[in-house]
Amino acid sequence: MGIRVVEVRAGLATAELPPEPNVNHFGVTYAGSLFSLAEMLGGVLCLRTFDLEGELAGYVPLVKESTIRFRRPAVGVVRATTTLSPDxxxxxxxxxxxxxxxxxxxxxxxxxxxxxxxxSTAGTYQLRRLG
Incomplete structure (x- = not known):
């Protein structure tokens, strides 16, 4: 897949997906690669936003539900961004x-x-204590 995180800070995560090896038989970006690019942002955002090595040690981010709406064929590098407000x-x-x-x-x-x-995607995530 070759996903590359390009920016991550508290409350924001951005990553990019290269065209290769993610091109399908129609010559556009494979739908599953687009979905994976967006879905993984929840975990990346949690790692930088929450204190998972201190106050929230033992907690992990999980995705509970996620949907995607395809708007147009993607060609070339695709960038995905998500945010979570301070509140x-x-x-x-x-x-x-x-x-x-x-x-x-x-x-x-x-x-x-x-x-x-x-x-575009919409997902429900959970920060959950293991055990």
Missing amino acids: EVTRVRADALATGKGEFGLEATLTDVQGEVVA
Whole structure:
């Protein structure tokens, strides 16, 4: 797949997908690769947003549900971005500490090199204590 994280900080994650080896038999980016690019952002965002080695040690990010809407064929490098607001970060952290899990929604936008939206996703994620 060759996914490359290009920016990650508290509340934001952006990654890119190269065209090769992700081209399908129609010469456009394979749908499964687009989905994977968007879905993995939830985990990347959690790793930088929440203190998983300190206060939230033993917690892991999980995806509970995710949908994708394909808008147009993608050709070339595709970029996906998602964000989580500071208020949501605070709420998820508090819920996780109080109940062992904090649920949150993420939307990602996938764009081509011209900045045109090729797909969008909506997912439900959970920060959950293992054990």
